[in-house]
Amino acid sequence: MNFEIIKLRRFSGTQCSVYSVLLTEEGKTLYSKFVDENRKLFSKELEEIVTVINAIAHKTGAKAEYFRLNEGLPGDGVCALYDLQNSNLRLYCIRYGKNLIIIGGGKRKNVRSWQDDPDLAAQVKLMMKISKVITERIRKEKSPLDFWDMKF
Amino acid sequence: MAMKKTIKNLQPARVFSDPIVEELLDNVPEELKQQVERRMMLAAKIIDSIEAKGWNNLRFAHEMDKHQSEISKWLSGTHNFTVETLVSIELKLGIQLIDCTNPYNKPKRRIRSSKPKPKSPASR
Numbered sequence: 218m219n220f221e222i223i224k225l226r227r228f229s230g231t232q233c234s235v236y237s238v239l240l241t242e243e244g245k246t247l248y249s250k251f252v253d254e255n256r257k258l259f260s261k262e263l264e265e266i267v268t269v270i271n272a273i274a275h276k277t278g279a280k281a282e283y284f285r286l287n288e289g290l291p292g293d294g295v296c297a298l299y300d301l302q303n304s305n306l307r308l309y310c311i312r313y314g315k316n317l318i319i320i321g322g323g324k325r326k327n328v329r330s331w332q333d334d335p336d337l338a339a340q341v342k343l344m345m346k347i348s349k350v351i352t353e354r355i356r357k358e359k360s361p362l363d364f365w366d367m368k369f
Numbered sequence: 370m371a372m373k374k375t376i377k378n379l380q381p382a383r384v385f386s387d388p389i390v391e392e393l394l395d396n397v398p399e400e401l402k403q404q405v406e407r408r409m410m411l412a413a414k415i416i417d418s419i420e421a422k423g424w425n426n427l428r429f430a431h432e433m434d435k436h437q438s439e440i441s442k443w444l445s446g447t448h449n450f451t452v453e454t455l456v457s458i459e460l461k462l463g464i465q466l467i468d469c470t471n472p473y474n475k476p477k478r479r480i481r482s483s484k485p486k487p488k489s490p491a492s493r
Contacts, residue, residue, distance in 0.1 A: 221382075221383070224384045224385065226384045226386045227386070227394055228390070239385060249387050264401060268394075268397050269446065271402075272406045276413075277412075280413060280446075282416055282445060283446045299445035299447055301447050
C-alpha cells in the first residue's frame with residue numbers, strides 16, 4: 218500500500234496543523250473514506266466531528282483531553298477522538314502534541330475494545346503502521362515533524 | 370550511490386483540498402457549529418486553568434470530589450455542563466466561566482418618557 222501524508226487545506230489553522238493519509242492508488246484520504254462510509258447513517262455525528270476538528274485547528278489546539286489516548290502501542294500517538302454524546306462513531310488519529318494531528322479512519326464501535334471488532338482493528342492497526350513508518354523516516358532522515366516529503 | 374536527502378532537498382507536505390471535507394464543513398448548521406465550539410472552548414479554559422494552578426487532572430478530580438472518569442468527560446469537549454457544575458468549577462479554580470454581569474453586555478432597554486410628545490407642525 219502506497220500512501221502520502223498530506224495537509225488538509227481547510228483545517229490549516231493557527232492552533233493545530235491537521236493532516237490525513239492519502240491512499241495513492243485510490244486518490245482518497247482515509248478521512249474522506251470515513252465520511253463516505255458513514256454519511257448515510259451518521260450524518261449528524263459527522264457534522265459534529267468535522268466541527269470538532271475545525272475547532273481544534275482554529276480555536277483550541279489538539280488538547281490531550283479531547284482524545285482517548287493510548288489506543289495503539291505505548292508512545293506511538295495513536296488515539297481516538299473522544300466519543301460524542303450518544304454516539305459510538307469512533308475516529309482514529311495520531312497525535313503529535315497539541316499542534317499536529319493526523320486524522321485517519323474509523324467506524325461505529327459496538328464492542329468493549331477495538332480488538333474485538335475486525336474492521337475496527339484494521340483501522341487501528343493501519344494507524345499504528347503509519348505511525349511506525351513516520352517515526353522510522355524521521356529518525357532515519359532527521360527531518361522535522363512537519364511531514365516533509367512523506368510519501369511511502 | 371543514492372544521495373542522502375538533506376532538509377534543503379525535502380519538500381513540505383502537499384496541501385490537499387478534500388472536496389468531501391469542504392462540503393461537509395460548509396453545510397454544518399451555524400447553531401451546531403457554535404454549540405460544539407463553545408463546549409470545546411469551555412473545556413479548554415478549564416484545562417488551562419487546572420494547569421495554571423499546577424494541578425493535574427487527578428488532583429482536580431480529588432478537589433471536586435469526583436471520579437477521574439467524570440473529569441475526563443468534563444474535559445473532553447463533548448460535555449454539557451449544568452450551571453451548578455460550572456459555578457463549582459469557577460469557585461474551585463478561581464476563574465469565570467459564566468459571564469452575565471458585564472454591564473456593557475446588557476441589552477438596551479427603551480425608556481418611555483412620561484412627558485407627552487410635542488405635536489408636529491403638520492398636525493396642529
